[in-house]
Amino acid sequence: MREIAEQLGITKAALYYHFESKDAIVTSLFDGLLRALDELLDAAAGQPPSAQRSSDLLGGWLALTAGQALPVIRFAAANQTVLRTALSTGREGATQRFERATQLMLRPDASLSDRLRVRTALLAGHVTVLAARGTDAEDADILTSALSAAASLTAGLFPAPMLPDVTGHT
Incomplete structure (x- = not known):
């Protein structure tokens, strides 16, 4: 907990005020990621099936898992025991x-x-985060590599995934 507090720039007491343990922190972080994935999946389910829907869904998935949630994935990779405990709650x-x-x-x-190509493409974000450990890769490098890997894996199935435009510009 001390290391987490230091990384966040707050006191350990302040961290314990909000979270009773590392498990509680990981659970909270992953609950947020799972909610975001649910929103993405619900939005895709509301569209008619198409190659573009598939591409957009994969791009959105990677934006979450190798983009927005990159700190969560890094934290989980560094705290495997805590991660297993948090994810074994039966939810x-x-x-x-x-x-x-898929x-x-x-x-x-x-x-x-x-099916295996698509499943592997979905994992591209996680795998790229792990592969980048111990390198000087920046967040943008990780996301770009994950998108490239996913595009290679799904070539011929649907257009290469791109990051969603969150600015509203076309």
């Missing part, structure tokens, strides 16, 4: 969202090979 978790994303991106009759 519906990332696995269900992962499966739902189903939204592919036709029901998609081949096993295509």
Whole structure:
């Protein structure tokens, strides 16, 4: 908890005021990420199936997992024991969202090979964060590499994923 407080620039007492343990911090961080993934999946489910929907969903997923949630993923990678404890609480978790994303991106009759390619592309953000450990890669490098890996994996299935335009500009 001391290290976390130092990284946040607050006192340990202030951190304990809001969170009773590292587990509580991780749970809170991942709950936020899971809510954001739910919103992304719900938005995709509200659109008719198309190659563009698949591309947009993958781009949004990577923007969350290798972009916005990069500090959460880094924290989890550095605290594996705490992460396992936090994720073993029995709540519906990332696995269900992962499966739902795959189903939204592919036709029901998609081949096993295509399903595995999409699943691997969904993991590109996490894997790139782990691969970047011990390098001088900056956040933008990690996100760019994750997008490139995902595009390679899904080539021929749908257009290359791009980051969502959060500014409202086209």
